[in-house]
Amino acid sequence: MSRPFPLKPALALPLLVGLACLAVMIFGDRLSGYDHRAIDLSARLAAPLSHGHLIGTDELGRDVLARLLNGLRWSVGAAFCATLIAFCIGTSFGLVAAHRGAALGAALKLLTTFTQSFPSFVMAVTVIALLGDSGFWAVTLTLGLVTWPVFSRVVYAEARSLFQREYVQAAEMTGMSVVRLYARHVLPALVPTLSVLVVFHFAEMIVAEGALSFLGIGAPLGAATWGAMLSEGRAFMLEAPWLTLGPAFAMVIIIVSAHSLGKQLRDAAR
Amino acid sequence: MFISKSLRGLRDFAFVLAATMTVLFFLLRLTGDPAVVLAGEGARPEQIEAIRVEYGFDRSLIVQYGSVMLRLLQGDFGKSLVDGTPALEKVLASLPATLFLAAMAITVNLLISLPLGAWLGQKQEGAPRRIVRGALTVLQGFPGFVVALLLINLFAAGLEWLPSIGYGGPATWILPVVSVVSFLAPKLIRVVEANTHAALAADFVRTARSTGASDGWILWRHVLPNALLGAVALIGAELAFMLTGLVVIETIFAWPGIGWLLVQSTLNLDFNVVQAVVFVMVVSVFVSNAVTEAVQALLDPRIRVGGRAAS
Numbered sequence: 001m002s003r004p005f006p007l008k009p010a011l012a013l014p015l016l017v018g019l020a021c022l023a024v025m026i027f028g029d030r031l032s033g034y035d036h037r038a039i040d041l042s043a044r045l046a047a048p049l050s051h052g053h054l055i056g057t058d059e060l061g062r063d064v065l066a067r068l069l070n071g072l073r074w075s076v077g078a079a080f081c082a083t084l085i086a087f088c089i090g091t092s093f094g095l096v097a098a099h100r101g102a103a104l105g106a107a108l109k110l111l112t113t114f115t116q117s118f119p120s121f122v123m124a125v126t127v128i129a130l131l132g133d134s135g136f137w138a139v140t141l142t143l144g145l146v147t148w149p150v151f152s153r154v155v156y157a158e159a160r161s162l163f164q165r166e167y168v169q170a171a172e173m174t175g176m177s178v179v180r181l182y183a184r185h186v187l188p189a190l191v192p193t194l195s196v197l198v199v200f201h202f203a204e205m206i207v208a209e210g211a212l213s214f215l216g217i218g219a220p221l222g223a224a225t226w227g228a229m230l231s232e233g234r235a236f237m238l239e240a241p242w243l244t245l246g247p248a249f250a251m252v253i254i255i256v257s258a259h260s261l262g263k264q265l266r267d268a269a270r
Numbered sequence: 271m272f273i274s275k276s277l278r279g280l281r282d283f284a285f286v287l288a289a290t291m292t293v294l295f296f297l298l299r300l301t302g303d304p305a306v307v308l309a310g311e312g313a314r315p316e317q318i319e320a321i322r323v324e325y326g327f328d329r330s331l332i333v334q335y336g337s338v339m340l341r342l343l344q345g346d347f348g349k350s351l352v353d354g355t356p357a358l359e360k361v362l363a364s365l366p367a368t369l370f371l372a373a374m375a376i377t378v379n380l381l382i383s384l385p386l387g388a389w390l391g392q393k394q395e396g397a398p399r400r401i402v403r404g405a406l407t408v409l410q411g412f413p414g415f416v417v418a419l420l421l422i423n424l425f426a427a428g429l430e431w432l433p434s435i436g437y438g439g440p441a442t443w444i445l446p447v448v449s450v451v452s453f454l455a456p457k458l459i460r461v462v463e464a465n466t467h468a469a470l471a472a473d474f475v476r477t478a479r480s481t482g483a484s485d486g487w488i489l490w491r492h493v494l495p496n497a498l499l500g501a502v503a504l505i506g507a508e509l510a511f512m513l514t515g516l517v518v519i520e521t522i523f524a525w526p527g528i529g530w531l532l533v534q535s536t537l538n539l540d541f542n543v544v545q546a547v548v549f550v551m552v553v554s555v556f557v558s559n560a561v562t563e564a565v566q567a568l569l570d571p572r573i574r575v576g577g578r579a580a581s
Contacts, residue, residue, distance in 0.1 A: 114286045117552045121517050122294065122544060125536050129301035207413040211518045214415060215533065230419055237423050244423055248416045256411035 014261035017253060024072045034063035036070040036224045045240045056242045058232070064246050067224035071247060074225045076254065078140050078218075079205035083198055085144025086205075090151025091194070095182050097152070098159035108156060112149040120146040120208070124217050139218035143208055150201060151194075158193055162186050192269030199262035203255045210251055226251055283556045290552050291342060294545060295335055303327070304351050304539040325351070338545070347549070348542035350535075357546040361528060365550065368520070368527030372512040374443060375450040376505060383455050383501075387462025388494060392470065410456040415518040418449035422522070446523045450516070454508050461504050465497035472496075499570055506562025510555045 029036040032054070040061035048056040048064075055064040097108040123146055128138040162168055163186070171185045213219045213227030222228075226247040233243030305322040306313075322328045326337070341348065347357040390399055412420075422445060425432045432441055469475060470493055478488050517529035524530070528547055535543035 110282055110285060113282065114289050117286060117514070117555050118290055118293065119514055119517075119532060119548055119551060121532060122297065122536055122548065126297040126301045203411075210413060211415055214518060215521060230416070234419065234422075241423060244419055248420060251413060251416060252408075252411045255413070256408060259407065259410060 008264065010260065010264060014257040014264075017257035018261075021072065021076050021254070024069050025076065028073055029063075029066035029069045032063055032065040032069055034066040036062060036066035038062060038066075045236065047240075048242050055246050056240065058229075058240070058243055059236060062224075064229075064242060067229060068226070068246055068250050070224040071226040071229060072250065072254075074136070074213075074219060074223070075206055075209050075227075075251075078136060078143070078209045079202050081140040082143035082147070082205045082209070083202045085140065086148040086201060087151055087194070087198060089144065090148035090153075091155050091187075091190075093148070094152040094155025095159055095186065098156050099163055099178075099182075105156065105160075108152060112153060115146065115149050118146070121212075121215075121217075124212055128217060135218045135220055135223075139209060139212055142212075143205055147201070147204070147208075151197060154193060154197060155190060158190055159186055162189055192265075196262050196266045196269065199258050199265060203258035203262070206251060206254055206258070210247075279560065286556075287549070287552050290548060291339065291545065292335075294548050295338060296331070298539075298541050298544060299331060299334070302539050304541055307539050308351055342545070342549070347546040350543050351540045352535075352538055352543075357540075357542040358550075360543055361531065361546045361550050364526050364528050364531045365554075367525055368513065368516065368529065371443075371446055371450065371516065371520075371525060371527060372509060374447045375454060375512065376509060378447055378451050379454045379458055379508075380505075382451065383458035383462055384494070384498070387459045388466050388489065388497060390459065391463040391466025391497070392489075394467075406456045406459060409452060412452060414449055414453040415522060417452040418445065418519055418522045421445050421449060442523075446519060446525055449519055449523075450512070458501060458504055458508075461501050462497045465500040466493055469493040469496040495569070499566070502562060502566050502569065506558060506565075509558045509562070513554045513558060514551045 024031060034053075040057065043051045043053070043057050043061045044059055046053050046057040046061070048054065050056065053063050053065070055068065057063055058067070093108055093111075097104040120142065124139065124142040127142045127145075128135060131138040131141070168181070168185050172181055176184075209218070209225075210227040210230070213225040214231050216228070216231065219225040219228055229247040230244055233240070233247070236243050303318075303322075305318050305325065305327055308321050308325075309318045319328075326334060329337075338348075345358075347361075349355065350357050350360055386402070390402060393399065425445065432444055475488055475492055478492050483491075514529075516525075516527060517533055519525070520527045520530040521533055528550065532544065532547045532551075534540075535547060
């Protein structure tokens with residue numbers, strides 16, 4: 001891990017997309033020059049590049065690009081927070097189970113099986129019913145709570161051998177606190193694996209969030225999210241294919257960039 | 271040893287099933303009041319109250335929980351709150367559609383991924399292989415339900431070659447199966463490719479080659495079985511995933527499987543059907559995992575004797 005991360009031309013795509021995402025997260029739909037809620041009935045279903053709309057308009061004359069940018073805020077934000085939640089839960093469980101021995105490891109395996117066999121759809125619907133209107137946190141929480149075993153399994157497997165290492169055992173014998181032991185001596189060794197996992201997990205969360213909002217779960221009714229846009233666009237597949245193609249390719253670009261970044265991180269860690 | 275391992279597996283399964291049904295019960299009761307849905311719009315409070323009493327929703331949660339679990343133990347899943355048919359019957363009626371889709375997808379996936387993965391794994395370089403690898407990378411970026419929408423866009427809405435939804439003759443199978451395979455195949459191809467590559471470098475292949483065996487024979491007899499071995503675990507995981515995770519694909523194509531049933535019954539607050547669907551899902555995931563492990567042991571003597579498989 002002491003090696004610096006090599007800068008390669010293949011990094012250009014994830015880097016550019018990452019910067020673009022950051023800009024959209026900050027500025028939102030203003031970057032398109034339109035408000036994503038502004039209805040313009042004189043320009044309904046306008047084709048891309050017409051009437052001053054880069055990706056056209058939807059059935060109410062709302063600018064598709066502005067809606068896509070708003071959807072990016074929602075999707076990328078939700079995927080990011082869900083990844084963070086899954087990372088925190090999974091890593092803590094994995095570390096403690098690896099540290100405290102076999103019984104906890106077996107318990108963790110049971111908990112993992114349970115979490116993975118519980119249908120995430122039902123979880124999402126019920127969590128949203130519980131949290132009420134705050135759809136964003138309901139989606140984020142659900143995705144995090146359903147997917148953390150991805151992290152715990154890997155952390156458990158890798159950390160178990162780490163706790164056998166002499167430098168970790170020596171550090172433990174000095175009587176330092178558990179948190180400090182984990183943070184200073186165990187987690188740094190896991191960074192290469194975890195960074196790859198985080199990036200791929202983020203891509204998975206983009207898909208999962210898209211699927212949930214496609215089914216009409218999470219985002220409030222009528223909100224401009226990619227899943228909702230895909231769902232609404234189905235009614236206009238022939239007249240206005242850009243309504244489906246727009247969010248579809250927005251999703252694909254984010255996912256392909258994340259995969260590409262993950263692959264390069266993995267190659268660098270080897 | 272084998273029997274004690276199976277017993278432990280059964281114990282774990284019983285625990286997971288009980289935990290799932292318990293958590294599900296309390297989560298469902300928190301989502302909403304089915305009596306309001308059952309009574310229909312514009313029902314008077316007395317009517318709702320009467321329904322609540324009729325179905326036992328007025329009792330305390332713990333009492334309801336006890337009676338539901340007791341009935342589940344006896345195999346009684348109750349009746350659908352929406353149309354009164356037995357809940358389990360409803361689930362078992364929709365299971366074949368999901369199993370059929372899963373079986374078709376796995377078959378097509380194998381037919382594509384095995385030859386392609388074996389071909390990719392033989393050499394690292396070359397323009398055709400690099401193009402195929404690039405295409406797979408891009409394909410991996412397409413979520414399954416996005417592929418489904420794009421396919422419908424093109425073949426059903428645009429060209430009008432295929433029906434977009436429904437569960438009828440072979441023409442209705444093509445788009446759902448292609449959608450599912452589109453996200454299963456890249457993973458399987460990678461695994462077969464990596465395993466082929468590793469097997470080609472292994473000692474037993476060098477030995478076989480030194481005996482004068484032909485390349486084709488080596489690939490067929492020594493490399494592919496090993497590549498397939500590594501793929502079994504993934505196929506098992508994919509099967510388990512399809513038994514629970516085809517919710518969106520089934521919804522898009524109006525495919526009457528258990529994923530679709532789960533969505534409908536959850537949104538309708540049809541608690542009994544949701545419980546039956548989840549029960550059947552957990553059982554089928556357990557069965558498919560057990561079958562996967564058995565197949566692996568059957569194929570690989572190293573697992574059978576309790577050793578570790580070469581990775």
